[in-house]
Amino acid sequence: MNTASHTDQSILDARARELARPISRRTSAEGQLAVVEFQLAHECYAIESRFVAEVFPFGDITPLPSTPAFVVGIVNFRGRVLSVIDLKFFFQLPMKGLNDRNRAIVLRSGNMEFGVLVDAMHGTRRIAQETLQEALPTLSGIREKYLKGVTPDGVVVLDGGKLLADDALVVRDRTNKGEREP
Amino acid sequence: MAQANDNAVLKSIMVTFKAEAEEHLLAISEGLTELRRMPPSGARAEVVERIYRDTHSLKGAARSVGLEMIEAICQTLEDVFAAVKNTELPVSDGLSAAVQTVLEEVRRLVEGRKTMAANTWEIVAALKAAIDPQPETATPISEPDAPVSGPPSSQTGAAPSAAAVEAAEPDETSHEPLADTVRVPVARLEALLRLVEELLRIELMSTQRSAETATLLEMHGAWTKRWNGLVPAIVSSGRDLDTTSAEVKPEPASGPEECLADAGRELSAFHSALKGFSTRLDVDRRWTSSILDHLLASAKEVLMLQFSVMGQMLTRMAAELSRAECKPVALTVHGTHIKIEKRVLDEMNDPLIHLIRNCVGHGIEPAEVRRRLGKPECGAIKVSLSQKDGNKVEICVEDDGAGIDCARVKASAIKSGLLDAAEAGNLDDGEILSLIFRSGVSTSQIITSLSGRGLGLAIVSEKVEKLGGRVRVDSTPGQGTRIRLLLPATLATFRGTLVRAGDRSFVMPTDSVAKAIRFSADQIHSVESRETIAFAGRAISFVKLADVLGIPDRQTGENKGQVTALVVHSAGRYIGLGISEVLGEQEILVRSLGPQLASVTNISGAAMLGSGALVPILNVADLMRSASAFCGAPRPADPAPDASGEVKSLLVVEDSVTSRVLLKSILQAAGYEVTTAVDGMDAFTTMRTTRFDLVVSDVEMPRMNGFELTTRIRQDAAFKEMPVVLVTARESREDKERGIECGANAYIVKSSFDQTNLLSVIEGLL
Amino acid sequence: MSLEPTTSMLPDGGRHVVVIRFGDIRIALRLSVVERVIRAVTVTTVADAPADVGGLVNVHGTVIPILDIRCVFGVPRKAIVPADLFVIAGAGQRRVAIPVEEVLGVAKPAPGAAVPAGDILPGLVGFIEGAVTLEDSMILIYDLERFLRKNGSFLFDHVVPGVSP
Known part of the structure; x- marks a missing residue:
């Protein structure tokens, strides 16, 4: 490193300063999305922080029979029952087994609340809204349904609001409804 | 700003008023029904008095929120009841019906309607007319300073009966029951009740701790026994040493023996301390449990x-x-x-x-x-x-x-x-x-x-x-x-039977369980495509719970030929559900599965056990349906694979019983299936017959130590990919190197050995 | 029993690799462990650090260590120049930046490609998880995750969380 020329060194220094800058400070907060970045299988995803109540490392998960494959099970979330779903099912990603490093991102809005299983957490960052790109042609249909955009570095930003509002994610079985006859 | 505040206050007052008004209306209308059935007697006066007070309170409440129409109607009703009270005015069917109609109208007004049915005032007027002829008789006591004297400012006015009202105005006792009454919204009481129910977890938890302590005591007992058995052997081997090489060991022979005796005394002192602790824990648990029971009962009483x-x-x-x-x-x-x-x-x-x-x-x-x-x-x-x-x-x-x-x-x-x-x-x-x-x-x-x-x-x-x-x-x-x-009459906890099906636990509401039975497999009869068993003299359908739920059913070898089943009933139907075992019965605190799982077939909720673990609660009515669907359909050749992935199977090799039990419970708690072996030789033999995903082994063991075992595993073509984790007390560089040399995938020193470390190492290797 | 739970279940076998070069050495890293590639920056050196630790670099507020891959493989050191690249790789908290001269691209290993016996580089022993053919030459796949798991702790000793906002 001592042999680097003066100009080279200044180039490297400038890059280092640029790299060191937290992403959130690069531009003003206007048009910025605060997101939580995580990994599903080998892909990088993000969800807007405002829908994320908390990131919760869980130990035991109780699988529930008679539920769709995307329901991983229920966990004891500070004395409450939290259902956890695996988006990998919808995104045609390989469903890995669970391990003790599993975490759930707890999504909450209004009365709806559930956990999304993630394989690894990458932390929070800010994304300039205008840099978000439309769906890539490789994204399958359902992923597009929940898509907010794709960042230039390939992180798929999901729309937490759509996930929370999607009735298709709510398990409501045929029986045991107690509906009154019309 | 002030306007908005006022509105908010008014709104909340209206909520309170509605609740209060509904209660009064109910009480009045009930009282009236009661009155009609009763023969005139002393008890009658009491009922009338109650109706009268309720009407009066309702009137006051209506006035305070500015509902003049209700106030005016109540005034009339009050007059009527005053007349009934004071003059033995008979409660005729006509009178009763008229009052009920008026009450219905008031109810609608309370619910927010702004106008009344056209004929209501006529009825009110008729009621007034019914009592007007005898106003002078209704003057037993005169209380000039009675509070309810303000003229009602309704469109009809109630002036004609004002005298009766004042005369009949009861003393202030009509407000007395309210003095030590607090009006609380039901939602808040329900929240409180839920919190109290949460406390039940403490009870469940302390039961669990009690059981755990008992296990500790048992483990320690085993240790003590083993120690006591070892001491004579050590002492005698020490003597042998002394006789063969007396000059090497110059200390008196009593030295090590004393040490051993000391250790033995410490061991038994610890044992009795542990025993005492266990007893006290039990006492605490009983005390907590009785207080919680009282608390819960009182909390429920409030919501009756x-x-x-x-x-x-x-x-x-x-x-x-x-x-x-x-x-x-x-x-x-x-x-x-x-x-x-x-x-x-x-x-x-x-x-x-x-x-x-x-x-x-x-x-x-x-x-x-x-x-x-x-x-x-x-x-x-x-x-x-x-x-x-x-x-x-x-x-x-x-x-x-x-x-x-x-x-x-x-x-x-x-x-x-x-x-x-x-x-x-x-x-x-x-x-x-x-x-x-x-x-x-x-x-x-x-x-x-x-x-x-x-x-x-x-x-x-x-x-x-x-x-x-x-x-x-x-x-x-x-x-x-x-x-x-x-x-x-009250809800919340119920008795649940904890059962295992496949490798999962479930709770069956005990009320739905007719009997838990065990019988030999040849008692299952096949009728067409269905299986039946005999219960209480008749044939009932039999199906395995694991099959109904579509989960893998692991048959443990020892139970072959024997079947455990729960006979459950719903709507008069009985069915036998084959399970792996009954784990016990306990108080269950029901929880919903959360908003995302609004309703799930076969599962009505989740129970939280003392350990914090969640167990699905079965819905018997659903199970019956699923079971008949299952019986009808041809048996699937291959049950759907479990979405959560298969359970990894580990072999734990440890010669010390304590460490073995400890390791086993840590790993089982982490969701692994665990088999144990007492030394390397035992382990290697077991591996020949059973498939494992990973081996956790101690280093120092008799017959074949951990290094030798690892070497053997690596040399064997069938196992050379098998991950091996060595767990040891030796923290020496040489040993660590030796471990890696012979092919172990990880080497964990017991001093740095906490469960998270071990678990993350194992998880990383699987 | 598979030692590669991350990749073995991917639909395409998940064996895509990134081929990197430093000095004369070309090795491959599994694509799944590579987070991204950035242009080289100035590195903060760490006093008393082991030879393998090339220093620290601040990536958007997260300090990550430089794994001096040249040292690991016994290649002579050289100064970092602007044309160099840093491969940011690893998983979760255990991320490292690897300075390389070139990223040759992404390749897919042929199934069952045999690992050549003999002349294995010293730094690779115990960490080869396969081989890939690129332009007719055999390139070994380096199991970075395993390396970090086994030997990596020293790399992270110097990282003080929250060094930079």
Whole structure:
């Protein structure tokens, strides 16, 4: 490193300063999305922080029979029952087994609340809204349904609001409804 | 700003007023009914007094929120009741009906209507006229400074009776019951009750801790025993040493023996300390448990409501249905004073509506049919509540209608595919009647807006069973039908039977379990594609719980040939569910599965055990349906693979019993299936017969140590990919290197050995 | 029993690799462990650090260590120049930046490609998880995750969380 020329060194220094800058400070907060970045299988995803109540490392998960494959099970979330779903099912990603490093991102809005299983957490960052790109042609249909955009570095930003509002994610079985006859 | 605040205050006051008004209205209308039935006596005065006060309070409340119309009506009613009270004015049917009509009108006003039916004022006026002739008689005591003297400023005014009011104004005691009463919104009480129920977890937890301590004590006992057995051996080997090489060991032989004796004493001191701790823990647990029981009972008591709340609603509904169906029907409610917890009552809302609809819809015959049969034209429906043993109440809904036509039920059940004709022939009437609680069975030949879809009663039975109750039906053709709902008076915890099916645990509500049985596999008979077993002298369907739930069923070798099953019942039907084992019975705290899992087939909720673990609670009614669907379908050759991935199987090799038990429990808690071996030799033999995903081994062991075992594993073609984790007390660089040399994937030193480290290492290797 | 739970279940076998070059050495890293590639920046050196630790670099507020891959493979050191690249790789908290001269691209290993015996580089022993053919030459796949798991702790000793906002 001592042999680097003066100009080279200044180039490297400038890059280092640029790299060191937290992403959130690069531009003003206007048009910025605060997101939580995580990994599903080998892909990088993000969800807007405002829908994320908390990131919760869980130990035991109780699988529930008679539920769709995307329901991983229920966990004891500070004395409450939290259902956890695996988006990998919808995104045609390989469903890995669970391990003790599993975490759930707890999504909450209004009365709806559930956990999304993630394989690894990458932390929070800010994304300039205008840099978000439309769906890539490789994204399958359902992923597009929940898509907010794709960042230039390939992180798929999901729309937490759509996930929370999607009735298709709510398990409501045929029986045991107690509906009154019309 | 101030405006907004005022609005908010007014809004919240209105909520309070509504609640209060509803209570008063209910009390007045009940009192009136009671009064009509009563012979004139001393008790009568008491009832009148109560009605009077309720009316008075309602009037005051209406005035405070500026509802002048209600205030004016109450003024009139107050006058009427004052007259009844003071003059023995008879409560005629006409008077009673008029008052009820007026009360109904007030109820609508309370609910937010702004105007009244046109004839209401006429009725009010008529009421006034009824008492006006005798105003002078209503002046027993005069209290000039009575508070309610402000002239009501309604459009009608109540001036003519003002004198009566003032005269009849009771003393201030009418407000006294309120002085030590606090009005609290139900939602807040329910939140409080939920919190108290949360405390039950403490009880469950301390039970768990107690059990864990008992295990510790047991482990320590085993250790002590082993120690005591070892000491003579050590001592004698020490002596041998002394005799062979006395000059090498110059200390007196008593040295090490004393040390051993000391250690032995410490061991037993520790044991008795642990024993004492365990006992105290038990005492604490019992104490906590008794206090919590009291607390919970008191909290529930607060939320107990009189059945009359429901009775009123049903009476009104029956009247409406009677009009709509053009069938004269009278509904009477009995046992209105009995209290039920609000949540139970709330849950019973829909079922009772269904039952009353059923009674009116197809229980009670049309008037002309009744006339022909010589029955009174007006059909009678009786809803009665009675207290039963053991915190139970029974709601009985009876009608004097046509009764249930068993033949028609049978036909409907056959039509909907629940039964075949042969099966139907074998059923007795009671069994046939219980069919009406199953979906798709209806005796109605036409579908009306009220009934006939065959769903209503199925829901009744499900709701009741969800609360841990039971439904019974009996019917005499031509005479009527009686449906009895046996319910817990209070809710929350119930007894649950914890069972294992496959490698998962489930809770079965104990109320639904008729019996847990064990029998040999050859007692299962195959009838066509279905399997049956004998229970209480009859054949009932048998199906494995794991199969119904579609989870893998791991048959443990030792139990081959023996079958454990729970006989469960729902709506009069019995079924045998094959399980792996019964784990125990305990108080269960029910929790919902959360908003994303609004309703799940076969699962009604989750129970949180003392350990914090969640266990799904089975829904028996659903299971019955799923089981019959399963029996009907051909057995799937390959059960659907478990979405959560297979359970990894580990081999733990440890010569120390304590470490072995500890390791095993840590790994089992982490969700692994664990087999143990006592040394390397044992392990290697076990590996030949059983497949494992990973080996966790101690280093120092007799016969074959951990290094040797690892080397053997690496040399064997079948196992050379097998991950091996060495766990040891030796923290030396040489050992670590040796471990890596012989091919171990990880080397964990016990001093740095905490579970997270071990678990993350294992997880990383799997 | 598979030691590669991450990749073995991917639909395409998940064996895509990134081929990197430093000095004369070309090795491959599994694509799944590579987070991204950035242009080289100035590195903060760490006093008393082991030879393998090339220093620290601040990536958007997260300090990550430089794994001096040249040292690991016994290649002579050289100064970092602007044309160099840093491969940011690893998983979760255990991320490292690897300075390389070139990223040759992404390749897919042929199934069952044999690992050549003999002349294995010293730094690779115990960490080869396969081989890939690129332009007719055999390139070994370096199991970075395993390396970090086994030997990596020293790399992270110097990382003080929250060094930079």
